[in-house]
Amino acid sequence: MIDKVLIAEDHESxxxxxxxxxxxxxxxxxxxxxxxxxxxxxxxTASQQQHPYDLLITDLYFEDDGRVQSIPxxxxxxxxxRQLQPELKVLVFSAENKPTVLExxxxxxxxxxxxxxxxxxxxxxxxxxxxITQNRRYLPRHTSQLIKQKNSHAFTDRDxxxxxxxxxxxxxxxxxxxxxxxxxxxxKLSSVEKRLKLIKTTLEFSKNEQLVVFCKDMGxx
Amino acid sequence: MIDKVLIAEDHESxxxxxxxxxxxxxxxxxxxxxxxxxxxxxxxTASQQQHPYDLLITDLYFEDDGRVQSIPxxxxxxxxxRQLQPELKVLVFSAENKPTVLExxxxxxxxxxxxxxxxxxxxxxxxxxxxITQNRRYLPRHTSQLIKQKNSHAFTDRDxxxxxxxxxxxxxxxxxxxxxxxxxxxxKLSSVEKRLKLIKTTLEFSKNEQLVVFCKDMGxx
DNA sequence: ATTGACTTTACGGTTTCCCGTAAGATATTT
DNA sequence: AAATATCTTACGGGAAACCGTAAAGTCAAT
Numbered sequence: 001m002i003d004k005v006l007i008a009e010d011h012e013s014x015x016x017x018x019x020x021x022x023x024x025x026x027x028x029x030x031x032x033x034x035x036x037x038x039x040x041x042x043x044x045t046a047s048q049q050q051h052p053y054d055l056l057i058t059d060l061y062f063e064d065d066g067r068v069q070s071i072p073x074x075x076x077x078x079x080x081x082r083q084l085q086p087e088l089k090v091l092v093f094s095a096e097n098k099p100t101v102l103e104x105x106x107x108x109x110x111x112x113x114x115x116x117x118x119x120x121x122x123x124x125x126x127x128x129x130x131x132i133t134q135n136r137r138y139l140p141r142h143t144s145q146l147i148k149q150k151n152s153h154a155f156t157d158r159d160x161x162x163x164x165x166x167x168x169x170x171x172x173x174x175x176x177x178x179x180x181x182x183x184x185x186x187x188k189l190s191s192v193e194k195r196l197k198l199i200k201t202t203l204e205f206s207k208n209e210q211l212v213v214f215c216k217d218m219g220x221x
Numbered sequence: 222m223i224d225k226v227l228i229a230e231d232h233e234s235x236x237x238x239x240x241x242x243x244x245x246x247x248x249x250x251x252x253x254x255x256x257x258x259x260x261x262x263x264x265x266t267a268s269q270q271q272h273p274y275d276l277l278i279t280d281l282y283f284e285d286d287g288r289v290q291s292i293p294x295x296x297x298x299x300x301x302x303r304q305l306q307p308e309l310k311v312l313v314f315s316a317e318n319k320p321t322v323l324e325x326x327x328x329x330x331x332x333x334x335x336x337x338x339x340x341x342x343x344x345x346x347x348x349x350x351x352x353i354t355q356n357r358r359y360l361p362r363h364t365s366q367l368i369k370q371k372n373s374h375a376f377t378d379r380d381x382x383x384x385x386x387x388x389x390x391x392x393x394x395x396x397x398x399x400x401x402x403x404x405x406x407x408x409k410l411s412s413v414e415k416r417l418k419l420i421k422t423t424l425e426f427s428k429n430e431q432l433v434v435f436c437k438d439m440g441x442x
Numbered sequence: 443a444t445t446g447a448c449t450t451t452a453c454g455g456t457t458t459c460c461c462g463t464a465a466g467a468t469a470t471t472t
Numbered sequence: 473a474a475a476t477a478t479c480t481t482a483c484g485g486g487a488a489a490c491c492g493t494a495a496a497g498t499c500a501a502t
Contacts, residue, residue: 010339010340011338011339011340011342012238012340012341012342012343012344013234013235013238013239013338013342013343013346014234014235014238014338016237016238016241016343017233017234017235017237017238018234020237020241034340063339063340065340095316117232117234117235118231118232118284119231119232119233119255119284119286120233121232121233121234122233122234122237123233125234166428166430167430167431167434168431169426169427169428169430169431170427170428171427171428171458171459172458172459172460173457173458173459185480186479186480186481188480188481188482189481190461190480190481190482190483191479191480191481193459193460193461194461194480196460197460197461205390206390206392207387207390207391207392208429208430208459209387209388209390209429209430209433210388210389210390212430212433212434213388213433213434213437213442216434216437216438217437221434392488392489393488393489393490394487394488394489406450407449407450407451409450409451409452410451411450411451411452411453412449412450412451414489414490414491415450415491417490418490418491429489
């Protein structure tokens with residue numbers, strides 16, 4: 001049974017809707033915070049006082065408004081919260097739709113539910129909480145479609161480093177220097193050239209410009 | 222005085238928050254729709270029945286879910302609504318933050334208010350409606366900062382065409398063909414080279430890759 | 443029509459990128 | 473340890489991009 005819920009959401013309007021949904025479900029012990037750091041400290045305190053939260057509903061992205069935060073976003077919050085309280089249920093409520101991000105949420109973080117901010121998100125939220133109450137996971141069915149896409153390439157950290165350098169204006173012939181500095185191997189120019197060629201071939205791209213916008217769109221960089 | 226409000230917002234959760242805010246302000250005649258087409262037909266009917274809306278609160282982006290819509294988004298909705306009912310007040314409620322988009326909203330569409338979906342958006346929504354009730358515009362103060370940014374370049378349609386071609390994988394030396402096909406002049410390679418160099422110089426960029434991601438981020442392409 | 447200011451194109455040299463092949467290094471298998 | 477496979481680097485030729493200069497074209501004003 002889910003009695004005590006914590007909402008971590010920086011958008012006040014979204015937070016209000018979540019609170020209303022919890023009310024509709026008869027859940028009266030709902031706390032809400034606008035920063036990840038506050039969320040973690042509440043989880044810690046509740047856990048220490050032998051009255052832990054049953055469910056964390058969290059957004060993924062928290063806007064920086066000047067207040068220094070040690071936890072930058074939802075993913076890090078989930079990791080930190082689970083370390084304090086491993087059995088804590090987690091429901092992510094976010095507009096995020098990028099395959100790579102969702103994949104890590106489902107696989108490495110094993111979230112119990114995911115509701116995307118979209119047309120029927122309030123009804124979905126209600127449904128998701130109901131499912132989680134019964135110890136089931138609530139993951140959108142079209143997720144698998146999103147993850148699988150034609151000619152997909154698994155980007156390594158090195159790939160991301162290289163493409164990020166390109167996107168930041170570094171000339172290809174200078175990339176070896178930067179890779180070396182970051183202790184990324186192999187770092188020689190010809191290996192960089194080969195790798196870029198491979199990526200572009202599998203994705204059926206012809207130019208670097210195309211590749212960087214793709215990575216932007218996909219949230220890879 | 223504002224009595225009758227229409228909410229055009231595809232996110233159910235956001236719509237609920239807006240409705241709650243209106244309740245808090247004592248505005249009881251609030252209709253809400255999830256599609257732009259529905260919004261326009263409601264505005265038309267209300268206007269014809271001599272009981273028009275006082276305020277339209279609308280999102281900018283409406284997700285395509287298969288239902289065919291003639292009005293794709295908020296900007297087009299605003300234009301169509303103003304044509305039917307020129308004195309209609311418009312308050313935009315969106316996560317949008319790109320300078321170019323906001324500029325057209327404020328300047329060419331003359332919206333009465335803009336609230337960005339962010340940390341204190343519910344309070345801001347309340348404030349904005351109060352301001353509009355008193356015939357004042359409510360525009361965020363940091364807007365001017367956003368629009369004005371160092372080394373800014375005014376992108377022409379031709380610039381956008383060129384950069385879009387680059388981003389879609391067209392080789393620079395083939396751009397002249399495509400420009401010619403689109404009847405964009407000048408179209409010769411050397412003029413394209415010169416233009417790209419100018420843009421990159423003013424923005425202090427060194428590579429095309431950098432330029433295309435910038436334009437992606439800014440919503441220029 | 444001529445001048446002058448400005449825009450567009452032509453052209454050539456240099457740099458960077460692209461891409462194949464071959465040599466060298468590293469890891470794996472037997 | 474030798475053989476094999478795989479990965480990394482070296483190198484070189486050709487293509488594309490970069491960049492300056494000069495020529496050709498365009499336009500406005502007198």
